[in-house]
Amino acid sequence: MRNRLIVANWKLNGNWAFNEMMISELSAGLGGVQSHDHEIILCPPAIYLQQLNGLMGDIPLLLGGQDLSEHFFGAYTGEVSGQMLKELGCRYTLVGHSERRARHQESNELVALKAKAALACGLIPIICVGETLEERESGKMNAVIQRQIQSVMECLEDDISQVVIAYEPIWAIGTGLTAKVEQAQEVHEFIRGVLREYSELSAQKISVIYGGSVKAANAPILLEMPDIDGLLVGGASLLSSEFLAICLSSLNSK
Numbered sequence: 001m002r003n004r005l006i007v008a009n010w011k012l013n014g015n016w017a018f019n020e021m022m023i024s025e026l027s028a029g030l031g032g033v034q035s036h037d038h039e040i041i042l043c044p045p046a047i048y049l050q051q052l053n054g055l056m057g058d059i060p061l062l063l064g065g066q067d068l069s070e071h072f073f074g075a076y077t078g079e080v081s082g083q084m085l086k087e088l089g090c091r092y093t094l095v096g097h098s099e100r101r102a103r104h105q106e107s108n109e110l111v112a113l114k115a116k117a118a119l120a121c122g123l124i125p126i127i128c129v130g131e132t133l134e135e136r137e138s139g140k141m142n143a144v145i146q147r148q149i150q151s152v153m154e155c156l157e158d159d160i161s162q163v164v165i166a167y168e169p170i171w172a173i174g175t176g177l178t179a180k181v182e183q184a185q186e187v188h189e190f191i192r193g194v195l196r197e198y199s200e201l202s203a204q205k206i207s208v209i210y211g212g213s214v215k216a217a218n219a220p221i222l223l224e225m226p227d228i229d230g231l232l233v234g235g236a237s238l239l240s241s242e243f244l245a246i247c248l249s250s251l252n253s254k
């Protein structure tokens, strides 16, 4: 019933030659593989969306932004709007990644406005949530994640089923530490419970994906969990063989 999503977050990586090579290697590896309930989404730096859109042809890949402005146009130097992402071929955009929350002081309220702006532009927001190690160890994890989700849900009102949630424990990002599958499943189940408070149907429909040191080696076991509907991959998405193996393990696991 829920879509399976494998999302590559390239962060501040890529260049013209690298992008060309990645698309050609992903094309060779995924050629002919089609699945109506699987989506593989590349989120490169916004500046490369146009190049990738031109390179993708009929390869079964989609594009997403890494962030967007909560504004639609105007005097906001350096920002990229949802319409601009849409024009460049995006179907998705990440919102509220922990690196933006921490480094750019993005509050829950701002993340909610960005998710709303994304939907208004016809984009599906992938809303990132997750706790620090300190929050986990001091027992605040559930409250932190609940608040992150509630802010968005309260702002979106009728549109809540149109989003994707990405659970990324901050202590597992880029550290080589992955949440144990049981730990990840437990939080995903908790997130579905929070969603259920808004709508049972939405809770069943919204894909909740996991991110944090995902690799080809741990992807299959994560994807076996009942409430893990896909993966948000950072470092391993920059290595075509690793990323392909992750995509193929997902395509083969359903």
Ligand SMILES: O=C(CO)COP(=O)(O)O
Pocket (backbone or CB within 6 Å): 009, 097, 168, 172, 173, 174, 175, 176, 211, 212, 213, 214, 232, 233, 234, 235, 236
């Ligand atoms: O932040 C992430 C994806 O958004 C996870 O990054 P890593 O896979 O490098 O840990």
